[in-house]
Amino acid sequence: MHDRQTLARAFQQLLPSDCVIFREEELIPYECDGLSAYRRVPLIVLLPYTADQVEAILKFCHRKQIPVVARGAGTGLSGGALPHEQGVLLSLARLNKILEIDAENMQARVQPGVRNLAVSEAARPHGLYYAPDPSSQIACSIGGNVAENAGGVHCLKYGLTLHNVLQLTLITIDGEKITLGTGGLDAPGLDLLTLITGSEGMLGVVVEVRVKLLPIPTCQQVVLAAFDDVETAANAVAEIIAQGILPAGLEMMDNLSIRASEDFVHAGYPTDAEAILLCEVDGVDDEVAEEIGQVRQILLKSGAAQVRTAADEQERIRFWAGRKNAFPAVGRLSPDYYCMDGTIPRSQLGKVLKHIGEMSDRYGLRCANVFHAGDGNLHPLILYDANIPGELEQAERFGGEILELCVAVGGTITGEHGVGMEKINQMCVQFTDQELETFHAVKAVFDPHNLLNPGKAIPTLNRCAEFGAMHVHAGKLRFPELERF
C-alpha cells in the first residue's frame, strides 16, 4: 500500500509541482474514461510535459512497484483508462505537440496527446490528411488511438490505426526508450509495431508516433438509401462489395438510431425507414460520379425504398453528421446508454439483429444499432437508467450476451473499442486457456511485474474459471440453434 501524501511528495521531487495532482477533489475528474459506468479514484494523477518526465515516472514506479495506467484524452469506451486505486494515472494530455509535418514524405511526427483531428488540420495546408477518423476524432488523442487500434467510418478503404502508423517511440516500464518501425514502410525483426498497436497500454507507454498522411481526395460524394427491412439493407452491402466497389465509407443505422439522430441533428434521414445505408465514394470528380451511378443502381436493384445522392457538400456533411452523432443522439433517448462493439461476418447481420431484438424484449431494455457495415463492426447501444436499481447490471448482462453471440457467429467481442475493463469476462468466451496463457506470457516479456494497466484486457485464468462456473461458456449452451464457426 502506498500513501498518497508520501507519494505526492516523492513525485514533486521528480516533476514540476503542477504535474502532480493528489487532492481528492482534483482527482475526481479522472475517475473514469468514456465508459462512465466504471469509476475508481486513482491514488495520484501525473501530467508530465515531456517524454523524459514520462521516463522518470516509469523508472520510479518500476522501482517502487507502483501500478501505472496511461490515459490519453479519456474518450475510450471500454474502461481501458479506468484508474487503479493503488496506482498512478499517467495522463499524456500535455505531450500535445505536432513535432513535424513532413509533406515531402507524406508523414507526420506527433506526440501522443495530439488530437486525431488536429493532425489532419495541420496537414491540410499541404493537401494531406490523416485517414483514421473515429467518431470521437475531435477529442480523442493519437496515443489513445494507437493503444486501441482505433478505426473509424473510413477504415474499410483506408485501414485502421495500425495501417496508418509507421513508427512508435515507446518507453518500457523500466524506463528504456525503444523505437519500433522506421521512416520507411517496414522494419527489421519481428513486427512489434503491430503488437503494440491495440495493446491497451499493457506493454509500454507511447511517447511519439510517426503517421502516414494521404492526399485529400478531390471529390467525395455520399448516397443515402432507405430500406424497409434490415436484412435487405445488409444484402445490399454485400452486393456493393460483390460488384467490386470499395466505398470510402459504408454505414448502416436501424430505425431507433435513425429517429434519434434525426431529432438531434436534422440530417434529413427518412424516419420511417427500418434501416438506412450511407455509402460514400471518393476520388476524382468523374470517376466518383460514375461510381455513385453504379452504387445507386445496385441499391435500387437490391430493394432500397429510396436512394438519395447528397445534393451538395452541405447535405453530404449533414448526412454524415447524423451518423457521427448517433451515439449522443441515442443518449438523448435515455438517461444512460451502454455501447457495445462486436464485429461479425456481414452475412450474419440479419440473424444477429433478430437475436438482439429478442434479447431486447427479454431484458426489457431498448437497443439502437449503428453498424460500420463495410467491415462488419456492430455498435448496439443499450438504453438504461442507472438510477433504477439493477438496470445497469441488466444492461451489462444484455451486452455480454450480444458479445457472446458475435463470437458464436464467427466474429469477435471487440472491433475497435478494446477489451479494457468492460469485456474482460467475454475474453474467456473468445479465447482458450492456452491462448490466454500466451497473452500473459507476451505481457510478461514487456512487463514482468504486471505494473502497466493491471487487470485490464486479458483476464486471469482464475477469473475465467469463476466466470465460467456461473455462466457456462457460450459455445456450449447459448444460441444452440446457430451454426458454429
Place this chain on the structure above:
Amino acid sequence: MASDRDDARQLQALVLDACHAKRRLRLVGSNSKGFYGRVAEGETLSLSDHRGVVSYAPTELVITARGGTPLVEIERLLAEKEQMLPFEPPHFNGGGTIGGAVAAGLSGPRRPWGGAPRDLLLGIKLLDGRGRILNFGGQVMKNVAGYDLSRLMAGALGTLGILLEVSVKVLPKPPQEHTLMFFSEDRNPWKVMRDLLGKAIPITATCSQGKRHKLRLACNERRLKQIQTTHGLETIENQQEFWQALRDQELDFFQCKAPLWRISLPPAAVLDPGNETLNEWANAQRWLVSERPAEEIRALAEEQTGHATLFRYGDRSGELFHPLQPRLAEIQRQLKQVFDPNGIFNPGRHYSHY
C-alpha cells in the same frame, strides 16, 4: 494438382515429438524463398501437403487457407470473383505458398497502396513450439480482442510457429490497369512522383531505374488520357509481364549474382550508395547490387531512418537483417521463448540470436 489435405494433427504429432527430443526443424513450404534469410539449421519439415482453401466469402472480402496452399491456386480462385491478394506476393521461381508468403512478409509492387502481409492478415491458426494449436485474430476486418499475435507472425520467417491456417483480407481487383512512363534527365524524379501522388492519381505500382520511370495506374481509359495529357506521360502497352517480372525479380537488374540489398527508406530520402538502384514502392523500397561492406550500406540506410537487408547472394553466414537495438533484440528473443521455448523452429533463420 495435389489434392487438399488437412495435416494439422500429423504436424502436431511431429512437432510434439521434435519438442520432446529437442530436435530442430527447418520449415519449408514450396521452397521458393529458400534463398531468403539465413540458413536455418535442422531437419526439413515440409508443410506443402497441408493445403487447401478452408473458406472463401467474396462479399466478406476474406479467404482462409491452409498454410501450404499454393499462391497460384488462391489467386486463380480470387480472380474468378475479380478479387486479388492486395499485397501482390512474389512468386519466386513460380512457386510460393500462402503460409510462406505471410511468414516471409514480402510484398510485391502494390505494397504502398495495397498493404503488406502484416496489414492484410486477419487471423491465424498457429502450431506453436510446444505443439499447441492456438487461434489468434479471426475472419473479420476489425478485431482488437487480445494482443495482435497473428500479425506478429508476418515476417517472422517461421521462427515462432507453423502457420496452419491464415485468414487474409482480399480486395476487388482493379478492372483495368495501365502503364505510363516518363524520363527524367535533370529533374529530380521524386519531385515528379510526389507531385503525382499528391494529386491522388490512382497509382498501384512504380519502378524507377536510371532515367526511366514507370507507373502503373488503376483507372479507366478516359482518366488515363487526362492524366497523360496533364502530366505529359507516355503510355506503354502490354506491361503486365513487366510488373510480374519485377514482382518475381526476373528483370535483368536482378540477374547479377553479386550481393543484392533491399533498402527500405522514406520516399524522399536521397541515397547515394555508389551503384545505381532500382526503386519501387514510390521510392520507399530500393534495390542495390553492391559489394560494399554491409556496415557502410546499413549506415547509409540508418542515416535516413531506414534499414537494409542483404536480400540475396553475398556472405550469408553473418546477420542479413538490420541489427536491432539491444533491447529490441532481447524482446525478440523472449518472444521466441514464449512461442518456441525449445528453439525448434527455424533456428538462426531470422537472426543468429534465435
